[in-house]
């Protein structure tokens with residue numbers, strides 16, 4: 163008997179088309195970034211780094227890039243802390259309002275960022291809190307925390323509680339059980355959540371437009387502002403940089419934990 | 430009383446009692462099995478001893494000290510979980526060392542004790558592996574080493590062998606018992622496998638629906654089961670209904686010899702006899718005749734079901750190297766009256 167092939171030629175073609183469709187624009191924008199010309203064209207005869215240089219000659223772009231990095235890193239980290247605490251409560255305890263709390267924690271996924279942006283703008287104005295990086299980050303935490311919570315909850319529900327019980331009977335206090343057993347066992351969920359949160363915060367535009375001030379413009383907002391006036395290959399260079407940052411984060415996590423384990427679930 | 434005593438231990442979940450009024454004394458160094466069908470409250474009992482489940486009522490004392498409400502991390506008992514519950518992110522050595530770290534044992538002593546514990550379970554060579562790199566039997570032994578390394582006064586095992594395949598399970602029965610003998614730790618093992626309980630324990634505690642039904646040495650449990658349920662749960666038992674007459678039970682038109690103290694003449698009764706206590710003879714040579722309906726070869730023994738006028742009777746014969754009677758053959762069944770016992774149909778019944 164011949165073995166069945168899991169991927170027939172049609173399936174293979176389909177996969178190739180899907181991957182090509184997803185990757186093609188990214189590849190094109192990265193190539194365009196190396197053009198020596200003044201318009202968005204593919205470099206044909208020679209490659210140039212002039213548009214990358216141009217990015218770094220725009221201090222506002224550099225500042226926005228750093229803003230975005232900071233906001234994303236801090237929002238993702240705080241979201242992880244909140245999500246682990248909330249996840250433990252939701253997973254371990256049956257209390258009144260548990261379902262409501264779960265829905266509340268996940269609602270930012272359902273609310274359009276546009277609405278959230280307008281609402282936060284009003285709120286911050288009432289609080290007199292506009293224009294600060296702190297409040298911008300707070301907005302981002304609201305948006306990204308649900309992603310982390312999802313992954314943390316999935317990791318917690320797959321956790322073998324008897325390992326924690328074993329640690330307790332071996333003499334571990336609750337804090338030690340949490341730190342040495344629970345956290346390491348859900349670490350793939352935590353890091354995966356952090357990564358998703360970071361990426362989502364890093365390219366969040368719709369909400370940020372409303373709640374950034376001139377001093378706290380994030381990179382996507384800066385690009386948007388710039389692109390409304392002119393489109394030149396510098397946009398491609400910035401895009402290429404953004405792709406590079408995201409890819410670097412992915413690679414790093416893959417090296418440390420194995421990405422398929424994080425994104426597909428516990429291995 | 431005992432080294433470890435349970436006194437009226439009860440656990441209720443809402444209305445239902447998972448464990449009711451369990452009292453038991455365990456001597457130092459003893460190996461006790463809690464045996465019973467799934468859902469009868471064995472794990473709950475074990476977890477109350479461990480402190481992982483809070484009893485609804487009753488008392489637990491260890492070496493004269495009341496530990497009923499002591500926190501599990503203070504009891505210092507060793508536990509092996511059914512799933513082994515190894516820490517997946519730690520190596521074998523780190524798993525075993527964890528309990529010693531919690532006890533703030535100095536590094537050097539920790540290392541020696543981990544080595545000793547791993548040597549005890551014959552895993553010294555795998556100290557740096559992770560649990561996912563081990564076979565089921567090896568994981569099981571890591572779990573045992575991890576529980577024993579802290580020198581617990583009592584070792585609690587929850588179905589420790591149920592995840593192993595049959596061959597390995599048999600080997601581990603001997604190995605686990607051997608380890609327990611060498612270390613001398615008082616041990617309570619939960620199991621639903623009667624052969625495991627019989628072969629490993631000093632005493633077996635049979636539980637049914639949250640209650641203790643009988644506590645006895647394996648041999649006595651097998652020979653004198655306290656209830657009909659135990660007689661069929663522990664080993665196989667033929668039960669032939671009939672009427673008590675002087676010297677035996679009348680069933681299927683025959684007087685079947687058996688022991689029947691305390692029964693009134695003419696009372697309804699049940700004869701109970703183990704399959705291996707019955708011999709096959711030529712027709713007319715035994716106490717009742719029958720016809721072999723089915724024959725199973727079990728390797729070390731043959732098992733027959735024989736149709737008689739008193740009902741279906743199971744007969745087990747050791748494999749003596751020659752092929753015995755075939756299906757369809759007429760045979761006689763023989764037994765001595767001392768190996769069969771009669772009792773009231775619903776009541777206490779022994780073999």
Ligand SMILES: Nc1ncnc2c1ncn2[C@@H]1O[C@H](COP(=O)(O)OP(=O)(O)O)[C@@H](O)[C@H]1O
Nearest residue numbers: 442446447465466467468469470471472473474
């Ligand atoms: N946390 C719990 N909540 C409600 N009922 C439970 C709980 N734990 C066990 N039970 C019930 O208690 C009974 C005994 O369970 P268990 O001790 O696990 O049985 P065993 O280990 O003998 O199979 C079962 O009927 C089970 O459904």
Ligand SMILES: [Mg+2]
Nearest residue numbers: 471472473588
């Ligand atoms: Mg159980």
